[in-house]
Amino acid sequence: MEKPTQFELNDAIQRWRENVSKSPALRAEDRAELESHLRDSIKQLEAKGLSTEEAFLIARRRLGSSDALEVEFGKLNWKTIWAERAAWMIAGSLLIGCLSSLNSGLASLAGLLASGLALPRHTVGLFTAGTNLALFIITVPLTWRFLISGSRSLGTIAVRVREHPFLIAAAVAALTILSIALSMGFGFLRMYGAQYGAQDVGTLTLWQQASALFVQAMAWPVALAWVLQRMARKNKAAPSPTRRC
Amino acid sequence: MLSKELVAASTVPLVLSILTEGENYGYALIQRVQELSETRIQWSEGMLYPVLHWMEQEGLIKSDWREAESGRKRKYYRLCKEGKKVLQTEKEQWTTVHTALTKLWKNQPSLN
Numbered sequence: 488m489e490k491p492t493q494f495e496l497n498d499a500i501q502r503w504r505e506n507v508s509k510s511p512a513l514r515a516e517d518r519a520e521l522e523s524h525l526r527d528s529i530k531q532l533e534a535k536g537l538s539t540e541e542a543f544l545i546a547r548r549r550l551g552s553s554d555a556l557e558v559e560f561g562k563l564n565w566k567t568i569w570a571e572r573a574a575w576m577i578a579g580s581l582l583i584g585c586l587s588s589l590n591s592g593l594a595s596l597a598g599l600l601a602s603g604l605a606l607p608r609h610t611v612g613l614f615t616a617g618t619n620l621a622l623f624i625i626t627v628p629l630t631w632r633f634l635i636s637g638s639r640s641l642g643t644i645a646v647r648v649r650e651h652p653f654l655i656a657a658a659v660a661a662l663t664i665l666s667i668a669l670s671m672g673f674g675f676l677r678m679y680g681a682q683y684g685a686q687d688v689g690t691l692t693l694w695q696q697a698s699a700l701f702v703q704a705m706a707w708p709v710a711l712a713w714v715l716q717r718m719a720r721k722n723k724a725a726p727s728p729t730r731r732c
Numbered sequence: 733m734l735s736k737e738l739v740a741a742s743t744v745p746l747v748l749s750i751l752t753e754g755e756n757y758g759y760a761l762i763q764r765v766q767e768l769s770e771t772r773i774q775w776s777e778g779m780l781y782p783v784l785h786w787m788e789q790e791g792l793i794k795s796d797w798r799e800a801e802s803g804r805k806r807k808y809y810r811l812c813k814e815g816k817k818v819l820q821t822e823k824e825q826w827t828t829v830h831t832a833l834t835k836l837w838k839n840q841p842s843l844n
Contacts, residue, residue, distance in 0.1 A: 520758065520781060520807045527759040527806075528777070551778035559782040563789070 494540040500525065507553045508646045511571040512561035515650070525550055571645075574655050581662040583707070586626055588666050591699035592673030594619035595692070599677065616698030623706045631714065734773055743775070743783050744792075745822040748815050751793060755810035758784060784809060792818055 504522060507513055513521075525546050532542035550556075561568060598615030606614075634644070648655045677692065734742070750756060750764050758780055765773050787793045792815035800806050811819075 516807075517781065517785075519805070521778060523757075523804065523806050524759045524777065524781075526804065531763075549777045551776050555776070556778045559779050560785075563782050563785050 494538075494543075496529070496539050496543060499540075499543050503547060505646065507556065508649065510553070510557040510561075511568045511645070511649065512557045512564050514564060514567060517560055517564075521550060521556070571649075574659075578655060578659055578662065581659060581666065582630070585662050585666040585669065586623075586630060587699065587703060588670040588673070590622040590626060591619055591696075592669055592676075593622055594698060595673060596676055612693075616701065619698040620701070620706065623710075627706075627710050739773065739775065742773075743780070744787065745819065745826060746773075747780075747784065747787065747809075748792065748811065748819040748822065751809060751811040751815070752819070755808045757806040757808050761809075787815070790814070 500522060503525070504518060507518055507521065525543075528546035528549060529539070529542045532545055533539060537545070594615050597618040598611055601614045602611045746765055747761060750761055756764070759777075762775055762777055762780060765775065784793070784795070788795055788809070791812055793809045794812050795807050795809045797805050797807050
């Protein structure tokens with residue numbers, strides 16, 4: 488059963504470190520200190536005649552589970568935890584703003600194009616609103632997918648951000664600029680469309696705004712509920728003791 | 733084995749007392765406690781570090797990273813002035829309890 492040649496201590500420690508890195512409760516320095524402890528403990532156990540793999544497993548167990556460590560360190564580092572939560576909330580709301588202005592901008596562009604086809608005014612309006620909702624239905628799950636699935640899970644992103652805190656600052660700045668640029672860009676396009684004889688830009692804008700309002704008031708809560716439900720299902724699949732301080 | 737409450741209460745005086753012997757790092761502190769108590773005091777190892785960090789926040793001890801002989805870095809803790817004061821108080825309190833219990837148990841030979 489024993490395969491001492493296949494056990495690579497540094498890889499095992501690397502995996503352990505990635506596992507404890509998932510929590511903001513432990514700072515980089517705390518992880519380094521725990522790793523130093525783990526290596527001391529492994530050395531001691533090896534000196535007693537255990538194989539490296541056995542020594543690693545016992546040392547890791549004696550150190551405590553990452554959940555237990557998270558709880559104890561969390562009591563001390565609660566400021567870090569809340570600062571990170573706040574940063575994520577700000578980044579999230581900016582992302583929502585970005586998606587909203589992208590969608591409603593694209594919808595009004597579609598409306599402008601449709602108005603060139605000399606359709607009845609309210610058909611154009613409904614078309615604009617429909618495009619807005621359709622874009623929402625397409626882009627939000629896609630963004631969610633992109634953030635959550637595969638190797639780019641939020642946890643991995645969080646670990647990267649924790650190592651380079653300026654990443655999140657850069658992301659927030661980029662999102663803000665993108666959001667403003669998008670709404671300005673589409674504003675210009677609307678003006679341009681009005682100049683070149685798109686019919687009744689007033690009604691069009693009104694429909695566009697109404698549909699954006701509808702999407703924001705109705706579709707976002709539905710999307711959030713969907714996300715929360717998915718998360719709840721995921722948590723049920725992999726039970727973990729309640730953490731947080 | 734000590735009760736959970738007693739382990740929690742005795743961690744700070746134990747750490748402070750061991751550090752009076754000279755600066756030390758987490759793993760060695762645990763080893764020292766096991767040796768002193770003949771392994772009857774068992775700390776969950778990872779949990780010592782939040783306690784050490786709390787003690788540092790309270791100004792009882794100070795820490796710095798230094799390279800050990802092996803070339804690896806370790807975080808060493810040493811006693812501060814405030815820590816010595818707290819240790820003095822702890823010493824008086826634990827001695828009070830110890831003395832009272834010893835007196836009682838001396839008069840009750842059935843307990844021996």
